[in-house]
Amino acid sequence: MIKTTQWIAVCLVLGLSVGTAFSQGLSPPSNVTAVDTPNDDGSSITITWDAAAEESGISGYQILRRIAGGELEAIGELLPAEKTTYADSAIEKGTTYAYIVRAVSETEATVDSEQTAPVKGTGEWFHTGKIPLFITMLLFSAAIVWNIYSARSGKELFVRRIPGLEAVDEAIGRATEMGRSILYSTGLGGVSGVATIASMTILGQVARRTADYETSLRVPCRDPIVLNVVREMVKTAYLEEGRPDAYNEDDIFFLTESQFAYAAGVEGMMLREKPAAIFLQGTFYAESLILAETGNSVGAIQIAGTDSEHQLPFFIAACDYTLIGEELYAASAYLSREPMLLGSLRGQDWGKILIFAAVVLGVVLELSGISWITTLLQRVS
């Protein structure tokens, strides 16, 4: 008896809902598909459906999900009427799901779509959207590697003059003549920063010369790992120059990890010790101008270099020489004149020619109303 009453009630509710839906012309979402989201780790399924007509009366959509053989459950919030896609990222990998998109009207009448085919999330091994980027990377890497190994043949490679690197000897010579120290800052970057590695390479070359000239080289460090690597590098440079006695471990020390405390510490060193030459090479942030201006005020010859493009104007304004962006990375090849390193610079230039050609071609095509190169670059980004 109770069962019969329940059935009547359910039928009445369903009948009313369907009746209301039909009376408002509410039609079920069409072309509902659920697919494994491409290029992800298998942690989401994307559900899509056709956009409803403007006067359909639909005020939103509710996504319902069912694990094979299980109950329907509502997932996520009510989606706005203009949405036609939803990514379900709360799935368990390997589990099969089926979806229903429920259209909801302003009077809260509902109508359900057909259930989608079962689908499960699987992770992809390769991101197909990154294929153009991957090919570009391979081409560029091949150009660099080819130039590196062709440089082994001993062919003379032209490298344009970089004044900031030409001035390294002048700066060290000046400090030696004045009997004052050289201050070298590797910036705020950690050892994983490529700019910091480039800075340490320059430091190695500077250390060889200070070992020769017996000039004091002071290196305040901000990163503990950088400190240890720098100590090892400078020590090796002094050993190789046959001056292990001139190496003083205390000259390379940890200052602090705090940005402005580091700036205050280095600034204090500049004012107290009045170094004759200051090298600011690596990654710098807001402290760049504080350091460069203080160095300028003590009359030191300053050679700066950074890849932080926001800090470059400050260095250019306050320092005698500035290595702009890529010049910092070219420093190791330039100073050491190692053919294989010089070869990599040539490969880098090939990359620049390629990019320049793409820019010119893109502009010409865009002006002619052809936008495939722009579309391709937008897809890569």
Added chain:
Amino acid sequence: MKRQVPLVLCFVFGIAMIFTQFSPHSFSQGIYEEVISWALIIGPFALVLATVTLIQTHTARIRRRTEHWQYSFVVFAGLIVMVLIGMFFKPQNPMFVWLYNNVQLPMDATMFSLLAFFIASAAYRAFRARTFEASLLLITALIVMMGNVPIGNLLSNDTASEARQWILDNPNLSARRGIILGVSLGVISQSIRIILGIERSYLGGGD
């Protein structure tokens, strides 16, 4: 052997980390996260070494009575107080938070504030119209400054603001993008040199 093992490790991990950028699979992303967490674990060990060198440096300063050696006691006081409070009362302790908010933050803010004065002195030198380039810089800077202040727009009927935006969106952005492209290529080139073992400076110099 001392050199070859790090070079092999660098090559293997360098190539693996490149491929994790192209593979969204949970296995490769797991490797990426694992390696990153290894790198984070190394940090605290190095910090111990750094603290030891800090203590050595300041002990030597006090022993040798170098200029302003008294400030080294302030370093020790700060180090000991913060470490003790942090260790025994946790960093969320109100005393620790109070010291951070009322000692370290104001000092950081003071240093940061100095930047305004340094900008003024650097701008004075850079904008002295002694050469064509410096004059160009001066004129451009004046337009940008006028575009940034209300009086500039009031006097020029918003022309200064439009001119400023044009300068930032065209010549300025073009130059920045040029630098960024060069830096990106430089980074790739340097990374390839490191992965292939041609650039070995990070190993502590030598061959």
